[in-house]
Amino acid sequence: SSKALQENLTLKATHEAKLVLVKSEAPKPGPGQALVHVRATGVCGSDVHFWQHAGLGPWKITGETALGHESGGVVIALGEGVTNVSVGDRVAIEPGVPCGKSTCSYCRTGQYNLCPTVDFYSVPPADGTLTRYHVHPAGWLHKVPDTMTFAEIALLEPLSVCLHATMRAELRLGMPVLITGAGPIGVVQLLCAEASGCSPIVITDLSKERLDFAKQLVPDVVPLLIDPKRAPIDTAQDIIAAFTQATQGVGGTGNNGEVMPAVTMECTGVESSIAVASYATQPAGLLFIIGVGKSEQTIPFMHLSTNEINIKFLFRYRDTWPRAIRLVAAGKIDVKRIVTSRFPLERAKEAVEHAADRSKFSVKTLIIDEDE
Ligand code: NAD
Ligand code: ZN
Known part of the structure; x- marks a missing residue:
């Protein structure tokens, strides 16, 4: 695609328990990867915890880690060898990427959420998806119908x-x-x-x-x-x-x-x-x-x-996106009704602060590009 990319913005949490909105160049997809223009990301309690405590349980933020793992958007570029998604597809990002090796009994038996070396985006050292442009292994992107809104796509994660x-x-x-x-x-x-x-x-x-x-x-x-x-x-x-x-x-x-x-x-x-x-x-x-x-x-x-x-x-999920997509697309579960506040990416810091503020009512805060 020859369309000029906007400036990339990423919300990161630091080891000093601060939130920083970092500007950068858009990343380029490598072999087997796709570049996603992220259009909506939900704020999760764990994002708030990672920020305020510079970690969660056994995971510590040492430098800076991008927050966010409830995201959806549009594929805008493909790395070498990608065939399961195309430029222009609306996709949901599955944020937990296991090793996938046949020597891993959890991956081999389909219990891939229990893979001991799973990379979960937003758990250090893996950066999260609260960014404008995110590179993801294409096999862990799920194509959704064009009629699905970005809010709905992000909410496929919870x-x-x-x-x-x-x-x-x-x-x-x-x-x-x-x-x-x-x-x-x-x-x-x-x-x-x-x-x-x-x-x-x-x-x-x-x-x-x-x-x-x-x-x-x-x-x-x-x-x-x-x-x-x-x-x-x-x-x-x-x-x-x-x-x-x-x-x-x-x-x-x-x-x-x-x-x-x-x-x-x-x-x-x-x-x-x-x-x-x-x-x-x-x-x-x-x-x-x-x-x-x-x-x-x-x-x-x-x-x-x-x-x-x-x-x-329960530990997260395995093989749930196809079912979640069918349920939302068919109107069986209207998950977007849990959204209580929306912020643009430029105000992502405020969005996470809002989600953390117990004096303000919120259930699900979304960072969303309203222009659908
Ligand atoms: P949340 O903190 O927003 O909601 C928890 C709710 O429980 C709050 O509304 C709170 O008022 C209420 N609560 C607190 N103490 C209570 C009590 N004694 N009795 C009744 N209600 C009480 O969190 P969430 O985002 O809704 O997530 C819920 C939990 O699920 C969290 O612990 C989260 O970490 C966990 N979680 C687990 C997985 C997993 O893979 N196992 C995945 C996602 C979330
Ligand atoms: Zn594995």
């Missing part, structure tokens, strides 16, 4: 998290489901549980505004404001009462005609919420933990043990 969770948790028609936490992941999980036919669905949070937002997304959901000072076992009783009331005590799954969640989708990673979830989940049910938090946590061990409650975890 949808991927929740689709992988929905599949691993085997959410089914008519299952009572509890969702703890109404942040971006909690509300996307709510959309997935609703689309799976789960009923009733109860969602918890400490924030009334986030619960109101969830209720506006899915009017059938039962929102429950949590008092963090209350004992987890008592909060769990409130949740079971909410399920029982929502079903008028019919179709009981617990003792005494109580209705309990067959599956709890834990979307906070907070120890007290995991305790609540442990006590609320039906015996022989599933406590599915998406949230991440402290590296060592105490759980209600004997309650979980004597009730044969299963526990499963």
Whole structure:
């Protein structure tokens, strides 16, 4: 393409916990790579954490690392040998690129998110996609229909998290489901549980505004404001009462005609919420933990043990984009409804600060080139 490129801008977090918007030349795609004009990127809680703590868990920022891993855009140039995408295609960027070698049992068996040498863009040393021009291995770009908006393309990433969770948790028609936490992941999980036919669905949070937002997304959901000072076992009783009331005590799954969640989708990673979830989940049910938090946590061990409650975890996603694209393109999941604020790339720093500011209401902040 002979079209002149604009100045490249990239939002980076530094080892001194600062945000810097860096100007550069657009990169050139090498063999097997494509150059993407990124048109929308969602801000994730981990971007905020990487910036404010100059790292996350085991990963430390040593120099500067570009933020962002929820992105979509248009292919504008191809490196040698690329055949799966063409210039002009709208694409979603899958940000986790595993080794892909046949000697790696995780890659070989399709569990590529568990590849020990996966490069996850925005986790140091790999730069993220919060930039205007991003070079990506072409095989990890997913072509989407031309009718899909850039906001929708970016949101295929958090949808991927929740689709992988929905599949691993085997959410089914008519299952009572509890969702703890109404942040971006909690509300996307709510959309997935609703689309799976789960009923009733109860969602918890400490924030009334986030619960109101969830209720506006899915009017059938039962929102429950949590008092963090209350004992987890008592909060769990409130949740079971909410399920029982929502079903008028019919179709009981617990003792005494109580209705309990067959599956709890834990979307906070907070120890007290995991305790609540442990006590609320039906015996022989599933406590599915998406949230991440402290590296060592105490759980209600004997309650979980004597009730044969299963526990499963999640690490990102594998092979979810094709399904996510079909669901959004078919209108089965309207994921763009979780967007609460939009900023242009020139104001990317402000966007991340906005997403981090707990005094301002936000669910999903997007950095987006509005000119679609
Ligand atoms: P978020 O922080 O925006 O939302 C969490 C919500 O939980 C907030 O609204 C908060 O008010 C609420 N909350 C806090 N304590 C609570 C409690 N005791 N009871 C009920 N609600 C409570 O985060 P998010 O972006 O929605 O992500 C949710 C979690 O999922 C985070 O821990 C995130 O790191 C994790 N995550 C995990 C994966 C994975 O691969 N496992 C992928 C993406 C996100
Ligand atoms: Zn591998």
